[in-house]
Amino acid sequence: MVNIRKPLYAGLLAAVTGLSVAVGGTAAAQPEEGQIRGAGEGAAIPGSYVVKLKDQLGISSVGDTAAELTARHGGSVGLTYTAAMQGFSANMSEKQAKRLAADPRVEYVEQNAVLTIQGTQNNPVWGLDRIDQRNLPLSKTYTYPNGGEGVTSYIADTGIYMQHPDFGGRATSGYDFIDNDTNASDCQGHGTHVAGTVGSTTYGVAKSTSLVAVRVLNCSGSGSYAQIVAGIDWVAKNAKKPAVLNMSLGGGAASSVDTAVRNASNAGVTVVVASGNSNANACNYSPARAPEAITVNATDSSDNRASFSNYGTCSDIFAPGVSVTSTRNGGGTTSMSGTSMASPHVAGAAAIYLSANPSATPAQVQTALKNAATNGVVKNPGSGSPNKLLYVS
Structure with a gap:
C-alpha cells in the first residue's frame, strides 16, 4: 500500500508543482503597467499622450526609440521632440499607454489635454x-x-x-x-x-x-x-x-x-x-x-x-x-x-x-x-x- 501510494503522492506533488510553475510563468509574462500623469483631467484628449524619454538616450535616437516603443507596446507616433525635451506624442489606448509608462526607456507618460488662450x-x-x-x-x-x-x-x-x-x-x-x-x-x-x-x-x-x-x-x-x-x-x-x-x-x-x-x-x-x-x-x-x-x-x-x-x-x-x-x-x-x-x-x-x-x-x-x-x-x-x-x- 505504501509502495503504491508513495509514487501517487509524488506524482500528484509534481503535477501540482508543474501547475504552479505554469501559473507563475503566465503571471510573469503579463506586461507591467505604469502610471499615467494627469489621467482623468477634465480637458483630457482621449487616446492621446505625451511621452518623456529618459535624457541619456541621446537626441539622435528619439525618432527611432519612439518607433521601437510604439511597435512594442502599440499605438502610433505623432510629434517628436528633441530640443525642449526628448520625447514624442502618441495615439494609443490607455492600456498601451500604461505599458509604455513601465518601459525602462521612458521617464513618464502624460495624458494629452487641451490648453486655451x-x-x-x-x-x-x-x-x-x-x-x-x-x-x-x-x-x-x-x-x-x-x-x-x-x-x-x-x-x-x-x-x-x-x-x-x-x-x-x-x-x-x-x-x-x-x-x-x-x-x-x-x-x-x-x-x-x-x-x-x-x-x-x-x-x-x-x-x-x-x-x-x-x-x-x-x-x-x-x-x-x-x-x-x-x-x-x-x-x-x-x-x-x-x-x-x-x-x-x-x-x-x-x-x-x-x-x-x-x-x-x-x-x-x-x-x-x-x-x-x-x-x-x-x-x-x-x-x-x-x-x-x-x-x-x-x-x-x-x-x-x-x-x-x-x-x-x-x-x-x-x-x-x-x-x-x-x-x-x-x-x-x-x-x-x-x-x-x-x-x-x-x-x-x-x-x-x-x-x-x-x-x-x-x-x-x-x-x-x-x-x-x-x-x-x-x-x-x-x-x-x-x-x-x-x-x-
Whole structure:
C-alpha cells in the first residue's frame, strides 16, 4: 500500500508543482503597467499622450526609440521632440499607454489635454502709458530706451496676421503645429493682438523687435499639450538669439509643458507666460508654474489686480491686462482683457532689455525685470504674489 501510494503522492506533488510553475510563468509574462500623469483631467484628449524619454538616450535616437516603443507596446507616433525635451506624442489606448509608462526607456507618460488662450474681448486703451512711470495718474506719454532692435520675439499662439501695417513687415511665419505647415497665419485674432502688444509700431512695447508666429492654438483658441510642447521645441531648436518666447495660454498642471519651458530657457530663450484667468493659484497651472518662465499677472488702469487674474508664489510680476488695445486680425485695432494681454507687455520689456544686453541669460533677464519693477503699488495682489508692477526705463 505504501509502495503504491508513495509514487501517487509524488506524482500528484509534481503535477501540482508543474501547475504552479505554469501559473507563475503566465503571471510573469503579463506586461507591467505604469502610471499615467494627469489621467482623468477634465480637458483630457482621449487616446492621446505625451511621452518623456529618459535624457541619456541621446537626441539622435528619439525618432527611432519612439518607433521601437510604439511597435512594442502599440499605438502610433505623432510629434517628436528633441530640443525642449526628448520625447514624442502618441495615439494609443490607455492600456498601451500604461505599458509604455513601465518601459525602462521612458521617464513618464502624460495624458494629452487641451490648453486655451487666456484673454477675453473688451473695450479701450492705456497699457504702454502705465509701464514707463512709477505711479498714477497717467502721463499721456510712453518713453522707452530702445525698440528691441536685434531681438527676435516668438509668439506661440493662434498665429499672426502678418500683413497688418502696424507690424511694418517685421512679422514672419515660423511654423504651424495645427496644420503642420509653415503658414502660421492667424484665424482667431488672439495671437495678432498679443504680437501687437509685444512689438507693433503703435501699440507695442518693443517697437522694432522681429516677430515670429508659432501657431500652437487653433481657430477656437485651443491646442493640446503635444502641440504646445512641439512649438516650444521648435523655438528651442530654431531661435535666432537673443530671443524671447511669449505664451499667452494655459491649462492644468502638465509636466511635459514645464519640462519644455525649462529646456528652452536652458537653451537661452527667455520665456514669458500668462498666469491664467481663474482668480486662482498660478501654481496649479502650466506653463504658469514653471519656475524658469516669467509668469505674469494682470492689473487694471487703477493698479488693482484684475478680478480674473491668477496670483501666488509661482507668479513673478504684474502688467496691464484689462481693456488693452492692440492690433486686430485683418487690420485695425481691438481691445481685449486677460493675463494674455499682460504677458506680452513683459515680453516686450524683455526684448528691450535684451537689445541693450544681448548676452544676458534668461535668468538674468528675469532678475533685471523684477528688480526694475515698481514695488508695492498693486492693490489686492493675491496671496503669495510679489507686489511688483512692470517698469520700462
